[in-house]
Amino acid sequence: MNKLRERQDQYIFAEKIVNLGGRATLLEALLGINKRAASMLFKAIALQSSRGGLLPYDPNWIVKTPINCLHSSYFYSIFHNIEMGSPKEADKKILFVGAYAIYKTIFDSRIFPIERAWHVYLQITCGNYKFTQCTRCQCQYLTVKSYPVLYQNCPVCDVDIDSHKRRRWTQRRRMISPIKPSDAGTLLKRV
């Protein structure tokens, strides 16, 4: 590939990332370019300087609330399906951006911005997270692999909704009265 074509492809890819909400720091990570080049590229695309700050780094974020767990799991399901349908040699970073673009057309990206999705993706690729299937509602969700089973709660079944309609992890697992799959579908629609 000649240099000009390479630069054009890089610009188009960067444009997609910026349009999905990525800052210069994400361009740096996804394009493998230095900080200065990423800032200049961001400015050329967005016509303004990028906000600063580090990328998300808290590996426990996905289990802090059921909503975090649900959105991480929704995103990873989309990525996983795309990956399964793509050739082995496909560029995973391009698949990642494609998966996030689909996620954003369906869900509220303020809860789960692209930079959070990138962090979740990195945690999965380095083996810190795993996909677990709930034996009660059959949904698949992400958990932190090193956590005891007791803390790998299902974001559909192990949840209470408080008086402010916020979804909280329930303190007691509902082993006596398992939630039915039909109820699980209703709960997911409320998110």
Ligand SMILES: [Zn+2]
């Ligand atoms: Zn469940």
